[in-house]
Amino acid sequence: MPLVPRPLLLLSLLLLRTNVTAQEPSRGHELVQRRVALPQAATGNPVELHIASGSLTALEFDSSVDRAGVKLGDAKDSLELFVVNDRLVMIKPTSDVTAGERVLLTVPFADGMSPARAVFALVTNATQVDVQVQVSRLPRSAEAVQAELDEVRAACAGKDAELASLRARGAATGPSGMILAGTMGSEGVRAKEPTLQPMKLTDGLKADRVTAFRGTGWVALSLMVANEGTAPWTPTEARLSPGRSRAVTVTMKEPYVVPKGMARVVVEFRGEDWPEGSERWVELRDSTGERRLLIPSLVF
Template sequence: MNASAALLLAHSLLMAQTAAPPLSPAAPWAPTARRLTVVLQAPRSAIPHPEVRISPGMGTLLLFDTPVARAELEGEKHFTRVRLAGDTLTLMPSASVEEREELRMTVHFADGAAPASATFRLVPHPTLADRQVEVHRQARSADSLHAELLEKEEELRRLREELARMEAARSLPDGLTGMLAIRHLDETGVRARWNDEQLVRHPRNALEIRSATTYRAAAQVAVAVECEELRGGAPWEARGATLVPREGAALRVLRVWQAAPTAAGIVGHFIVEAEATDTMSPGPYTLTVWTGGDKRSVILGNLMFP
């Protein structure tokens, strides 16, 4: 081989190495760490249990952020090794695991917080095993769960009362007869009070407030507000409200009503109705009404009821 031929061969080999595609940084079955989050679920929750893939002869390591007291494994005979050490669980499936479509494993945590346990679906695959799984548990204390339970029970009680009122109202006549039948009116009728003289308007109200009139009957109070001159933005529609006295607990708002959203150049009005109590004071009260999705609120202070 002469010098020219050798030089040409060396150049060809160099170009072939340069043009060769780079090696894949990792095979698709290369071990990677996954992260799962375990949260407290309702007993009949439809949320599926988290999935962990396992493969014959490949170890799967589950690392928990909470010590585990014990693990219950369905079909343990399909595993050559199941070892629990504090917050680490090692699973080594045998070849027979391929006979199963899915296995269940439940771990029980050792600290007494909720959730007390977590269930996983072990799904066999020929090669794509989860070699390392980090399990994060969103723990809840007993006091936190008790407080949430009391809140839900109170909400359920209010909904039941509201449902009972709605069902009772369906069988009652309308107008004054209906109000008298359910004792929303007594012998004093409906008393009204004009609040314009002492009314305090918040300087950043979304609406220009013309007037506010308060009403009181046997079981309800109401504030009727007349407004105009929307201050910029989209039309304003009352969605929620609070009625808070200077001292004591806020009244329970029953409904917020508005005939139509208030737009620029249109005079509108809305009504906030709340539950009256035997011990409620005549005032002063602060009414806050807001629209949905933003902070464009209307705040009126120094409201007095008759």
């Protein structure tokens, strides 16, 4: 069966909270759930489990345990058998086990079948603590394995469909993407070409023509930028003043505006209210901040 949060884990946490002598769980430890298959593990070394002071470690078995035969090795002063019943063994560390030390926990089974017992090595770990361990001793039927596989496949198929839907939604561009993103409503997109005041060159740059586009919660400016300087120029950031709104995108088709050339630059701003007819200053800068394009008065 899948290793998922179960009533056993809730019981463990409840016991930890309600026991008056329990310590706070160790900080920085990841709480781990595990499954252990004994037919494979019992033929080799003891199964290593990570424990930590202040956290219960619960072992759930699929066959009956010989409760009287459950034994905890040395270091009993730092470990306690907190709960032992037919299918459940809980270990409560009362203090940290010395680093590098292994405390053996032996759990015999009551039915005499093989393997006759399970042996675990309890050790400390700096980052993890095993809070729930499902111990499988009896062989699983092919039907049970197939049923679990079918369940996992069904879950994966559902996730694949959800992922495909999210990818399609994220890949939508143009009007479809704007409608899905809520940036275009019933009013559509409005555009106008504001009148530009005579401009002086700023660091060898000027805007020859500007078109302003408006949607729901956003403004985009399309600027034809002329580079009268001797070096190429690539804008990477833009701002509107007053308010100092930063552009969310600054895009071009070309990699830069060539010297003595012209290229279109589109900048997009979001998240503020820009009343129609409002006056703004527009400033574009390159990545070094050494060259900038300044439009001192733009009404859009």
